[in-house]
Amino acid sequence: MDVIDFMKRNNKDSRHTDLIRESSFVQGAIKEPNDEVVRSYHSPSLVKVILKALDPYFAGTHSLQDHQIEKRVLEIASAVDEFPKSIFQKSMTIKKIQMALQASLHKKNNISILYYLNEYYKRSFVLIVGDRYWKTLWKKNGYPVETILFMDGSWSIQDIDISDKREVSMLDLDDLPLIRDIKGIPYQTIYKPIGHYKTEELKALCSDKTISLIIKETGKKKRKEQLYHDLLLEELSKSPSQQ
DSSP, rough: OOOOHHHHHHHHHHHHGGGGOOOTTTTOOOOOOOHHHHOOOBBHHHHHHHHHOTTTTTTSSSSHHHHHHHHHHHHHHHTTGOTTSSSTTTOOOOOHHHHHHHHHTTTOOBBBHHHHHHHHHEEEEEEEEEEEEEOOSSSOOHHHHHEEETTTTEEEEEOOOOSSSEEEOTTOOSSOOOOOOSOSBBOOOSOOOGGGGGGGEEEEEEHHHTTOOHHHHTTOOOHHHHHHHHHHHHHTTGGGGGG
């Protein structure tokens, strides 16, 4: 099957379909995804796991060679500067994403990679550890969900029901082996950076949006950072037509 046809059939809205160019590296090597192969693959590298599951270059293969991974990661990194700059905050710079992708070759898992690959592959990654889960996609859209399990020092994509698990904010990453190179919400919203607001202004904005000023679990008042965070989440939870 032609790699471009594969991408269009399985990922119609993914921009990176247009960025892929055929080469001798992929000719005659593309196969249909094999769920059994994907689910049985474990790695300390998040990028390897995601490439194995979603990238047509590696669909159905039982092993990933280091030189193949390096080649593909560098191709993905080279496409960063063609990605729409209107999606992310200024902190998600091209250089930062490219450096994080290259660092992934050395088993360093930066949080910015997940945010970028959410958009690159048009997927909503959910990370799972024990009875908790973290959603890595903040904005509302129709991306298919991919649940990624972390266990015994390795990641793997698994079909896991999260309805009986407890959601944890991506601001609380203490139990995940991720380098937090991006703090806060990475997407652009209608709001200015937090430094432009006083606490009382954020309280008023939250009240206008019927966002509670109290932490439900503890009954304590929300801090400035929490008020701002909830405002951004409320904005991103709208469907594109509502924004």
